[in-house]
Amino acid sequence: MRSKYKWILSILCLFFFQVGFAQQKTLTGTVVEDGLSLPGVTVIIEGTQEGTQTDLNGKYSISVKPGQTLIFSFIGMKDVKYKVGAASFYNVHMVAAGEELEEVVVMAYGQTKAKNEITGNVVAVKGEVISQTPVASVDQALQGRVAGLQIASTSGSPGAVQNIRIRGRNSMSANNEPLYVVDGMPIITDNLSGAVDSDGVATGTSLSALSGINSDDIESMTVLKDAAATAAYGARGGNGVILITTKKGKRGEPSYSLKTSVGFQNFARKGPKFLSGEQKKELWLEANINSFGKEEGFNKDNVWDWYVGDYGNDGLVQWVNNGSVNNDWRKAVKNQDALVASVSLGVNGGDEKGTYYASLGHDKYEGAVIGSDFRKVTGSFNMTRNLNEKLDITIGANVSNIKQNGIMEGGAYFSNPNLTGMFMSPWAPIYAEDGSYNLDTPAGLHNSLYTSKHNSIVNDITRVISNNAIGYKILDDLKFESSIGLDYTLSNYSQYYNPIHGDGKAYKGSASQDEKRIFNYVWQNSLNYRFYLGDSHRFNVKGVMEYQKNKFNRLQGRGEVLPPGMEGLGTAAANFTTFADYYDWSQLSYLGMLNYDYQNRYLLDVTFRREGSSRFSKDERWGNFFAVGGAWNISSEAFMDSAHAISLLRLRGSYGTTGNSTINPNMYMQLLEPGTYNNESAIIAYQYGGPLGWEKQEKFDTGVEFGFFNNRLTGSFTYFQSKSKDLLYQRPLSMTSGYEAQWMNIGDMTNRGIEVELNYDLFRGDDFNWSIGGNVGTVKNKVTNMPVINGETVKVLGSYNAIEEGKAYGTWYLREYAGVDAQTGNAQWYKADGTKTTNYNEAEVRYQNTSALPKVTGGVNTHVDYKGFYMDALFSFAAGYSVYDGWASYTNTVNSRSLYTYNGTTELMDRWQHPGDITDVPRVSTGGNANYTSPSTRWLYDGDHIRLRQLTFGYNLKKEAVKFIGVDGVNLAVSAMNPFTWVKDKRLKWDPEVDATGFVEMATPPLKSVIFTLNVKF
Template sequence: MKLNLKWFFTLLTAFFVQLSFAQEKTVTGTVMEDGFPLPGVSIVVKGTTMGTQTDFDGKYSIQVKTGETLLFSFIGMDTVTQTVGESNTINVTMVTSDSQLEEVIVMAYGQVKKKNEVTGSAVKVDGSVIENTPLVSADQALQGRVAGLQMATTSGTPGSAQEIRIRGISGIGGDLEPLFVIDGMPMINSNMGQDGLSTLSPLSSINSSDIESITVLKDATATAPYGARGAAGVIVITTKKGKSGGTRFALTTTAGIQNRAVRGLQMANGAQKEELFLESLFNDYGVAQGFTKDQTYNFYTANPGLLPNATASAAFNNLNAWKAAGSQDYDWAGKLTNKNALYYNLDFSAQGGDEKSNFYSSLGYNKTESIAFGSDFRRVTGNLAYDTKLTDKFRFKTNIRIANTKQNGIMENGSYFSNPMLTQYFMSPWYNPYNANGSYNTNVGSLHNTLYTISNNKNVTDLTRLMGSFGVDYEIAKGLRWNSTANLDFNLSDHNYYANPYHGDGVTPQGYAENIINKNFNYVIQNSLDYAFGFGKNKFNVKALMEYQKNKFTSLYGYGEKLAPGFDMLGNTSANWDASNTYNDWAQLSYTAMVNYNYDGKYLIDGSFRREASSKFNPENRWGNFWALGGAWNIMNEDFMENVNFIDLLRIRGSYGTTGNNGIAINSYQSLLGTSSYGGQMSYELGQLPAIITWESQAKTDVGIDFGVLNNRIAGSVAFYNSKSSDLLFVNNPITSTTGYTTKAINSGAMRNRGWEFELDIDVVRTENFNFNISGNFATVNNKILSMPYDAIQGEPMEIVSSTRIIKEGQPLYAWNMRKYAGVDSQTGQALYYINGHDGATTTNYGDAAVALQGESALPKYTGGLTLHFDIYNFFIDGTFYYSGGNKIYEDWATYTNNTGNRSYTYNYGTPILDRWQQPGDVTNVPKVISTTSTSEQVSTRFLHDGDFIRLRDVAIGYKFPSELLRNTHIDGVTVSVRGTNLWTWVKDNDLKYDPEVRADGFTNLANPPIKQVSLSANIKF
C-alpha cells in the first residue's frame, strides 16, 4: 500500500487548523431583562446544559469554543441564540415571549383571564400609568382612561375622597360608590375625616408605586360574583409581587409644584367695590335726594344721616376707613392661596426570588402641600409581599401593608366662617388682613380672619392603616386546588381640633378642643375550591367559594371648653365637658359558584351564582340571590377565518345578570327606642318604626363587539349596556303622622341607566425606533326614574323636591326644577323671568314666575378620554385628555357672590357684576345694582351653566438612558421625565367661573378646587 503524501499533508493541515479554531476560551457577559440583570438563566451549548447562572448580579462566565452556539433560555421568555465569535464578551437581553405578552386581566376573586377569554366588560389600567401619575390617591389616575367611568375631584385638599361613578348612578338611596377590592379583599372606603372638615380617603394610604394594575369591572358577569357590593361597579387593585431572579432595586423620586387648575371666580377689588356700592345708593336714592352718580360719595359724606339704614351706614364707614388708609387693594384670595405648593414623593422597592420563593418590599414617603393656606398632607408607607412554596403542593403567601397619613385639613364644603374658600369669596376688600405692626387684623366684620384662625387653630387628622393578607394554597389533585385566605384591614383615625379663645369660633367658649378617635376593623375570610379540567377541545374552570365579612366601627368623642394660653389639648380644658361614643357592626355571609367553559378558544360561557346574607336586614329577609350568565364567540378562531390574515381579533360578547345593594344604615329594619334628657332626668323617646326591607336589586344587560386588525394596529370595542335598579331603598319614605312617626324605610321604585361605550386604539406608526399611538374612549349614559314610591299622604307617586331640583317619575335623577331667567329689561335694569317657566311672556316679579323643569340634569350624559403616545429612540411623550358634558351645573352661593342687592354691603361682589346694567338701552345679563333687598339672586337659571369641559389631564416628556451609557456602572436603567397634570381646561360656558369638575349633585361648592401640577421625576433601577 502506497502512502499518498498529498492527501496526508492535506489532512494534517486541516487537523491543526481545526485544533487551533476550536480552542476553548472564557466568555463573560450579563443577561438583562427590562433593564435588570436576570439570574437563573439556563445556558445550553450544542444541546449540552452547561449550567444555570445564579449570581445575584446576573453576570455569567462560561468556557466555550469559538464557533459554538449558545442558547439562553428562561421560563416565559423567548430563547436567545448567540454564536461565539472573536469577542470574549456576550451581553444578552431577554424579552417576554409572545404567549406571555398577551394581556391578562384580573377578574373577580383573582381569576386571571386573557383578553379574548373575557365575556364581560372589564378595563385594565397598567400600574406604570398609575405609578407615573403624581397624585396622592391612586384612583385619580383612572380619569379619562376607562369608558363609562365618571370622576369628580370634589376637593383639591391632598388626601381627600374622590367621587367615582361607573355607568351612572345606580340608585337614589343606599351606597352608590363602587366596591374597591385590593388583592381579592373587599375594602371599606368610607371617609375617615370629620363632618365639616376636609375629607380623608383611605385610598390615599395606598402607595401608587406598589400597584401592579387596576381593573374596572362594569357588567353583570364581571361584578355579580361580588353580589350586592357590585351594584355600582367594582374596582380591582392588584399590588406588586415578587419575581424569580436576583434582587432588583428601584428608586423613584418626584418633586413638583401645584396651583389652581382653573383660575376660579374673581372678586372685586377695593376700587371696584366702591364703584358698585356708591352706584347702588344712587340707583335707589339719587333722583329723590337730588344727586348724580358722580356726586354720591360727597353727598353722603355731607349727609350721613340720609343713608337708608344702619347696615348702609356701617358699609359707608368701612369705605371711609379704607380710603383714609390709602385705598390699598387687599387681596384676600392671594393671601389665602399657597402659590406653587410643593409636592414631593420618594419610593424605594426591592424584589426577587428563586424557583421556590419570591418577595416584594417597598418604602414610600409623600409630602404634599395644599394650595390652600395652612393645609398639607404627609404619608409614610411600608409593604412586604412574600410567597413561598413549602412543598410541591403546598404554598404560603402573605402581604402586609402599613401606612400612616397625616392631614392638616381645613374647614370646607360649607358656610363655615373659618373656611378659607368662603373668606376668598365673601370678605370685603376694604379690610386689611394685617394691623400696622404686622399682626393679624381680627376686626374684619362678621367674618373670621381665616389667616389668623388657620394659624392659631389646630385641625389635624392622623390615620394609621394596617392591611394584611395571609393565605395558603394546596394542590389536592391534578387541577384541583384548595385556597384559604384571611384578609384584615384596620383603620385608626385620631382627629384633634382646637379653636383659640381670641378670634373665631372659640371666642365665646374661651377656647375649645375636640378629640375624635375612630376605629374601623374589617376582616374577610375566604375559602375556595378551584377545579380545572378538560377533555378534547373542552376546558372547564370551576370555583366554589365561601366568604364571611365582618366590620366593626367604634368612635369616641370628647369635648371641652376654657383653655389657658398656650394649651390646645382636650385634657387642658376646664369647663363644659362632653363625651359620647358610637359602636356599630355588620356582617355578610355568602356562598358563590363560578363556572367558565371554553370550547377550542371559540365559544366561551361564564356563569356565576351567589347567595348572600346581610345583617342589615331582618332575618326573614336577609338572604338574596344574585347570578349572571355571559358568553362570547371568538370569530377570529373559526376555521373559515384561517385565510383572513388582516383580522387578528373579532369577537361578540354578551351578558345578563343581577346584583344588589344593601348600603343602608344598620338597624334600619328594627323598631328603635332612644334616650334623652327631660327635666334633668333620663327619658325615652320613639326612634323608628320597624320596616320590612330587603335587597335593592339591579338587572344588567351588556352586549359588545371587540375587534383588532392589521396585526392589532387598529383595535377597539363597541358595547351597549342597560341597567335597571328595582326595589329601591328609601329610608325616609313619608307616612301619615297619625302613626306617631313621619317616615318609614321601604323598598319601592325603579330607575334605569343605559348607554353606549366606544374604545379605539390605533398604532399610527410602529417601528423599532419610532412609535405613535392614539387611543380613546367615549361613553354615554341616559338616566331615567321609572317609578317612585306611592305617597299615601298625597295620594300619588312621591316627588322629592328641593329649591333647585326634583326627583320624580319619568325624569332623570337630579333634574333641575326652578324659575327660568329671561335676562334684564334694557330700559329699567330689572331682572326678568318667564311667567310659565319656559318661554313667552316675562315678569319682573320673581314670585309670579312658575317653577318648572328645565329639561336638564346634574348628571353628565357623556364622558370620554383621548391618549396620545410618542416614543422616538429613547425619548417619549404622553398626553391624556378627559372630557365630560351634557349636564348643567348650578352656581351655589351665587346669592352672595353675585348679589346685586344689599348683601354686598357686608360682603364682596364677584367680578361678573361689573357687567351690570347702568343706563337705559344697556343690553346685559346682569341686573342693576341696588341698595335694597334684591330678588335677582334667588334660585333661577341665571346661575345654571353648561357643564361641558375638556381637560388636559396628564402630559409627560421623558428620556430613557440607553444601556450602553450605563454599561460600566452599577445602574441598570435610568428614566427621567417632566410631567404636567391638569395643565389646561376648556369650559364651554364662559359664565361658569368655577372649576367644572363638580360632584354628581351638580353644585359648585366652597371647597379647595382641583389642582394643576408640574413635576420632575427620576426612576433608577439597580
C-alpha cells in the same frame, strides 16, 4: 512508551467524562396555570432535540446540565425559558399566549385571564400608568382612561375623597361608589376624616381611604363593569368593582427601584374674579344713588360728599381714609406654588420556591389653600412560598400612616379660607397697623390667615391591610385555598380653636378629639377544580364560602376654656361633653363559578352567588345573584385564516343580576337613643324602621372587540343596560310623625348607554413609535317607577332639582331666567304661558332636561417615543350635564349683601345702568332685586369641558450610559397635571368638575401641578 500514552489517554477520557457527563443531573418540577397543573406541556433543551412532556399531573423530569436552557411550550400558552442552575427542582407558571404578560387581566377572586378569554366588560390600567400619575389618591389616575367611568371632585385638598361613578348613578339614596378590592380583600372606603357631623355629613376636608396606598406598589387596577365581571361580588358589585393588585416579586436576583419626585401645584382654574376695593366702592355708591338719590337730591357728582355726611365712620369711609389700599383676600388665602414631594424604594426577587416584594414610601403634599397639607408614610411586603409540591402560602401587608391638616371647607364656615377669599370685603385690611393680623373683621367673618396658624384640624390615620392565604393541592387539578384579609384602621381626629379669634373665641378656646377604630375582615375558603374533556373542552370550576365582618367603634370628647398655649382636650377646664358609638355588620356568602372554553373559540362563564346581610330585615336578609357571560373568538375560527388583515375579532355578551346593600346598619329597626329631659336621663325615639331588603339590579351587556393589521388598529364597541329595582330610598316623612325619614324599598331606575374604545399605532419602528387612542361612554338615566300613595305617583320636588317618574334622577327643576328688563333694569323670569314677569313667584318652575350626571364622558391619549425620548398626553372630557352655583346669593347679589356686607364677583360690573342696556345683571340698589339670586337657570351652567389631564415628557438613558454608571435603568420625566381646561359655557368661571351633587361648593377646586421625576433601577 505505548503504555504511557494509554495512561495519558485514560486521564483525558476521565476528564472529559467529568466535564461532559458528571455534571449532568435530573431536574424535576410541575407546570401550572392559575395554580393548577398543566398536562401535556413540551419541555426541550434549547439547541437540541432532547426533551420530554409533563404527565397527567403536570409533572416533568429531564436530564440537564447547568447552563443549559429549557423551553416549556404548550398550545395557547406563552413559552417559558429557564436557564438551569444549581437547583434540582423548578416549578413553571404559564400564562396565555397571544398576549404579553401585562395583558393578562386580574379578575374576581384571584382569577387571571388573557383578554381573549374574558366574557365580561373589563378594563385594566397598568401599574406603570398609575405610578406615573402624581396624585395623592390612586383612584384619580383612572380619570379619562376607562370608558364610562366619571370622577367628580369633592375637593382639591390633598387626600380628599373623589366621587366615582361607573356607568352613571344606580341608586337614589344608597351609596353609588364602586366596590374596591385590594389583592382579593374588599376594603372599607368610607370618608376616614373625623370632620363630620352627627349625620355623617362632612364639615371639613374629607380623607380618602385609598390615599394610604402607594401608587408605586400597584401592579394593575382593573375596572369591572358588567354582570359577568361583577356578579361574583353579589350586591356589593352593583356600582362596579375596582380591583387593585399590588406588586409581587419575580424570580431571580434582587432588583431595586428608587423613585423620587418634586413639584408644585396651584388652582387648575383661577375661578371668578372678585371686586377690587374701587369697583366695590363704585357699585355701592351707585346703589345708594339708585335707592336714595331722587329723595335725597344727590347724584353721581356729589354722592361721595353725601355718603360721608350720612355714613361718616363705616367700612367704606374708613377704607378711603386709610389710603384705599386694595386688600386681595382671595390671593391671601392661596398657597401659591404649593410643594409636592415624594420618594419610594422597592426591592423584589425570588427563587424557584417563591418570591418577595417590599417597599417604603413617603409623600408630602402642601395644599393650594393655607392651612391644608397631607403627608403619608407607607410600607408594603408581599411574599409567596411553595413549602412543598402541594402546599403554598402567600403573605402580604400594606401599612400606612397619614397625617392630614384639613380646613373647614365645603360649607359656609367662617374659618374656611375659601369662604374668606370670596366673602371678605376688600375694604377690610388683612393686617393691623402694627403688622399683626387684623382681628377686627366685618360681618362676623374670621381672618383665616390667623385661624389657620392658631387653630388645628388634624386627621392622623394608621391603616393596615393584610392579605394572607394558604393553598393545598388535594389533587393535581383540585386545589383548596383558605385566605383571610384584614383591614384595620385607627383614626385620630383632633380639633383646636384658639380663644382669641374665630370659632373658639365665644368658648375661651375649645378642643375636641375623635377616636375611631374600624376592623374589617374577610375570610374566604375556596375549591378550584380544572379538567379537560379531550383536547378541546376545558373546564374550570370554583366554589367559595366567604364571611365578612365589620366592627366600628367611636369615642368623642369635647371641652372648653383652654389656658393660653394649651391645645389638648385634657387641658380644657369646662363644659366637657362625650359621645360614644358602636355598630357592626356581617355578611355570609356562597359562590359558584364555572368557566368553559372550547378550543379558545367559544367561551362560557356562569356565576351564582347567594348572600345574606345583617343590614336587612330577617325575612329579607338573603339574596340570590347570578350572571351568564359568553364570547365567540371569531378570529380563532379556521375560516378566518385567509383574513390576514384581521388580527382579532370577537363577540361577547352577558346578562345577570347584582344589587346594592351599602347603607348604614340597622336602618330597618325602630331605634331609641339616650337623651335628656328636664335635666334627667331619657330615652328618645330616634328611627322609624320597617321591612327592608336588597336593592336589585339587572344588567345586560353586549359588545364586539376587534384588531386589524397585526393589531395596529384595535378597539371595541359596547351597549349596556342596567335596571335597578326596589331602590333603597330614604323617604321623607311628615313632621307630625315625629321622624324625619324612613328607609324603604321603592322605585325603579334604568341606565343605558354605549361605550367605544379605539387605539391606533400610527408608526411602529425600532427608533420611532407613535400611537393614539381614545374612549367615550354615554349614559342615559331615567327613573322608571315611583310608588303610588293615596292614588298619586310620588314626586320629590326640591328647590333645585326633582325626582319624578320618566325623568333622569335629580333633573334640575328651576324657574327659567329671562334676563333683565331693558327699560327698568329689573330681573325677569318666564311664566307658564311663555311671557316674562318681574315677579319671581309668578314664574313657572320647569324641568331643565339636564342633571348633575354627565351624559357623555371619555378621554383621548397619545404616546410618542424616539431614541429614548418620549411624550405622553391624556385629555379627558365630559358633556351633557350642568352645575349650579348655590353661593351666588352671597357673591352676586345686586344689593348690600354683595355690594357692602360681603364681596361680589366682577360680573356685577356689567349691571344695568340706563334704559336700553342689554345685560343679565339687574340694576344695583341697597336692598332691591332680592330674588335675582333665588333658584333659577341664571345660576345653572353648562358643565361641558375638555381638560388636558396629563402631559409628560421623559427620557430613558441609553444602555451604554446606564451600564457606565452601574445601574440597570434611569428615567427622567416632567409631568404637568391639569395644565389646561376648556369650558364650553363662557359664563362658568368655577371649575366644571364639582362633586356628584352638581353644586359648586366652597371647597378647594381641582389643582394643576408640575412634577419632576427621577426613577432609577439597579
